Amino acid sequence: MSEPETAGTAGNEAGNQGGGDEAVGYELADGVATIRLNRPEAMNSLTVQTKESLLAAIERAKNDTGARSVLLTGSGKAFCAGQDLREHAENLNEGRGLNGTVRDHYNPIVLGLARMPKPVVAAVNGAAAGAGASLAFACDLRIAAERASFLMAFANVGLGSDSGASWTLPRLVGHARAMEMLMLAEPVPAARALEIGLVSKVVPDDELETAARELAVRLADGPTVAYATIKAELTFGSGLDLANALEMEASLQDQCAETRDHLNATLAFLNKEKPDFEGH
Numbered sequence: 001m002s003e004p005e006t007a008g009t010a011g012n013e014a015g016n017q018g019g020g021d022e023a024v025g026y027e028l029a030d031g032v033a034t035i036r037l038n039r040p041e042a043m044n045s046l047t048v049q050t051k052e053s054l055l056a057a058i059e060r061a062k063n064d065t066g067a068r069s070v071l072l073t074g075s076g077k078a079f080c081a082g083q084d085l086r087e088h089a090e091n092l093n094e095g096r097g098l099n100g101t102v103r104d105h106y107n108p109i110v111l112g113l114a115r116m117p118k119p120v121v122a123a124v125n126g127a128a129a130g131a132g133a134s135l136a137f138a139c140d141l142r143i144a145a146e147r148a149s150f151l152m153a154f155a156n157v158g159l160g161s162d163s164g165a166s167w168t169l170p171r172l173v174g175h176a177r178a179m180e181m182l183m184l185a186e187p188v189p190a191a192r193a194l195e196i197g198l199v200s201k202v203v204p205d206d207e208l209e210t211a212a213r214e215l216a217v218r219l220a221d222g223p224t225v226a227y228a229t230i231k232a233e234l235t236f237g238s239g240l241d242l243a244n245a246l247e248m249e250a251s252l253q254d255q256c257a258e259t260r261d262h263l264n265a266t267l268a269f270l271n272k273e274k275p276d277f278e279g280h
Helices: 007-016 048-063 085-093 101-114 131-137 153-157 165-173 175-184 190-196 205-220 224-237 242-257 260-270
Strands: 024-029 032-037 069-074 078-080 120-124 127-129 141-145 149-151 201-203
Touching (some): 032 205, 048 101, 069 078, 069 205, 078 131, 101 131, 120 131, 120 205, 127 131, 141 190, 141 205, 153 175, 201 205, 205 224
Parallel strands (some): 032 069
Antiparallel strands (some): 024 032
16 A cells, blocks of 8 residues: 555646646545645635646546556545636636637536546535536436535536536436436435435545545455446446447457456356456
């Protein structure tokens, strides 16, 4: 097991690539890269500097050979309130509109999470609103604290959805519920989120960190090549007809079959042993 890096130091390294703030922490331990939004006084809302730091942290996790899974969470009582509206209001007053942030920041962040060749767990510790909720939807698995809630707040400020919500949300809860969440813009509490499939588990507030970390460590110890394949199959398969999805599965399965993980796991199964996955 590796010793964890401090979130502040790692946050500086990630942040230095995007402006030098400490609003995003990065910590590596037990094969899990923890990315933590760290602006609790502002409900972890997203300024340009924070978005650039978050993207840098996601890229770091992708390229970090010691990281076999990723955990995304927030500091304080909120997961992420979405766009920092104070900064946004300044852009509007100065005639800059969205200032290119959807294409320049949100889209690369969401693609970075969705295409991460490692499992990504969102530990939703509190309110997740707007783009903040979309970040959680872009992760592979979501665990929520009892106090958590999801609010698709875009319509409340006269906007449509962004950060991938038009793609991820219907796939999680279905077209009708996605339409309801986006149009009515009412908060969905954790218990309801579990009922409709937004999250896979709800735990007491003080147990979230432990539960999410246990899941992330379990994934880090698992067949990460197979996990990356499953992610690719589900992402691309959802846009293909059956015949093309079958061909894509066959091609990716051939690649998995050539890995040492597959051979070792097969032999372990035959010998009634626990497999040891190495990630290749």
